[in-house]
Amino acid sequence: MRIGLAGVGLIGSFHAKTLRQLSGVDTLLIADVNAERARQVAGPLGAQALARVEDLFTAKLDGLVIAAATDAHPGLIIRAVEAGIPVFCEKPVAPTLGETLTVLKHVEKTQVPVQIGFQRxxxxxxxxxxxxxxxxxxxxxxxxxxxxxxxxxxxxxxxxxxxxxxxxxxxxxxxxxxxxxxxxxxxxxxxxxxxxxxxxxxxxxxxxxxxxxxxxxxxxxxxxxxxxxxxxxxxxxxxxxxxxxxxxxxxxxxxxxxxxxxxxxxxxxxxxxxxxRFGKAYERELAVFLDVAARRIETPCSAADGLAxxxxxxxxxxxxxxxxxxxxxxxxx
Ligand SMILES: NC(=O)c1ccc[n+]([C@@H]2O[C@H](COP(=O)([O-])OP(=O)(O)OC[C@H]3O[C@@H](n4cnc5c(N)ncnc54)[C@H](O)[C@@H]3O)[C@@H](O)[C@H]2O)c1
The missing domain is CATH 3.30.360.10 (Dihydrodipicolinate Reductase; domain 2)
Known part of the structure; x- marks a missing residue:
């Protein structure tokens, strides 16, 4: 599968390592508003760094993992589901209730699978x-x-x-x-x-x-x-x-x-x-996301759970x- 990763700060760089190790991931494409950081994380992993975050949406992805700062979540989720790309997004869905509800509308309209990162x-x-x-x-x-x-x-x-x-x-x-x-x-x-x-x-x-x-x-x-x-x-x-x-x-x-x-x-x-504390749980949730993205299973942790x-x-x-x-x-x- 071709998996994109948006945001490689603290948790995103850990998710990058996990994704690289999952046998279902053939290609990992990494983007961050800090393009240098994307290159630094991608390089040692043999992943591909993209010059711009928007390049993720034309990269023919099978799934997008969003680990960017919380205020970037709503825009990235909406762009992905509108492009038909299944999403794993770190919690919370958005920083405000209004944005969370807007995201949910897009998810419901497009019916594209979304998994929220409640690793517990x-x-x-x-x-x-x-x-x-x-x-x-x-x-x-x-x-x-x-x-x-x-x-x-x-x-x-x-x-x-x-x-x-x-x-x-x-x-x-x-x-x-x-x-x-x-x-x-x-x-x-x-x-x-x-x-x-x-x-x-x-x-x-x-x-x-x-x-x-x-x-x-x-x-x-x-x-x-x-x-x-x-x-x-x-x-x-x-x-x-x-x-x-x-x-x-x-x-x-x-x-x-x-x-x-x-x-x-x-x-x-x-x-x-x-x-x-939760290393193994983060690995399991991303392995499950590959099944969600391939539409083999329903999301175990939906955007509606994120809203609740x-x-x-x-x-x-x-x-x-x-x-x-x-x-x-x-x-x-
Ligand atoms: N599930 C968990 O246990 C857990 C743990 C830590 C963080 N988180 C969540 O993960 C997210 C990131 O947290 P963090 O601690 O890694 O933060 P961080 O500040 O270390 O990293 C955020 C990264 O996002 C990048 N970024 C910002 N806007 C972007 C955009 N529009 N597109 C692409 N990249 C962008 C920044 O440049 C930075 O590299 C937050 O939403 C946080 O709530 C979840």
Missing amino acids: RFDPGYIAAREAIQSGRLGWVHTLRACTLDEGPPPPEYVPTSGGIFRDCSIHDFDILRWVTGREIVSVYATGANRGDAYIRDAGDFDTAAVLLTFDDGTLAVVSATMYNTMGYDVRLEALGSKQSIAVGLDDRTPIRSVEPHVRYPGGTPYPGFID AFLVADACELSRREKRSVQMPEVRS
Whole structure:
């Protein structure tokens, strides 16, 4: 297959390596608004660097992977689906709700497959949690606790185009909570704080956030996020049930330490970042995208799923701004 890749920053350069290793990819064409960066990534991989991003749309691609900055997603997705090219796009679909809805209209009109990059759906721990929750083995799940604790803040230039901590970071938790439970979120209460670098506050964002969610069956969930978990990258989910409780992401490398005497667990080297923690899941999602692009399977993570998680993030923004609980129909309408 001829696969294009738009954007080779932090995650895009990792996706480039993965795509190069997938046996289904015969030709990999790489473009970035920073053409020099495209050349630097393509060269050692034996991939082809394109001089301009628009060259992707005349390159007879079988699929396009978009890992560009979030504000570039809507334009690239729309151009691709209008050209009939199946798309894998990193989360979120777009930085704003209006642009997300515009993208969805184009996707629905063209019926071209689109997969959104919620890689946790391909992680063995989350897959096992979904099975455990939906089989009823845990009894009824009274509480879910999810966290995404980044090892450090993104660079200053990333923050103004990211969409903010709820849409950029906690959106992963909102998606995976919907997916593991198979339920919808009905209300949201969110708050944020700034005790870290001033450039985050100056961009109107928060370095730390906490969210309380209620699901349509009454399950409660607590979601927490920070950009300052210097000990390591900590992404976990706990599902606490009336019969049994389980944890995803709790292993010897979890960046937390017990202060109980004689307890040495977890004691391993903490995960330094998202690529160590989710490397295999990123590889699986791109392997699956080749099947989606070849129209062998339906997308496992649609643009509509991207919208559903985005709406929860938008509700969090509203809740935080107005310091009140927000019912999801308010943002859906
Ligand atoms: N799924 C995940 O766990 C995960 C992890 C990290 C980032 N992301 C997402 O991936 C995207 C990129 O994040 P990053 O951390 O790699 O950012 P980054 O800033 O490191 O890289 C972004 C790259 O996009 C390029 N770019 C900007 N506009 C472009 C355009 N119109 N066409 C082509 N290239 C363009 C930039 O030059 C840069 O090389 C973001 O949307 C982010 O939310 C997802």
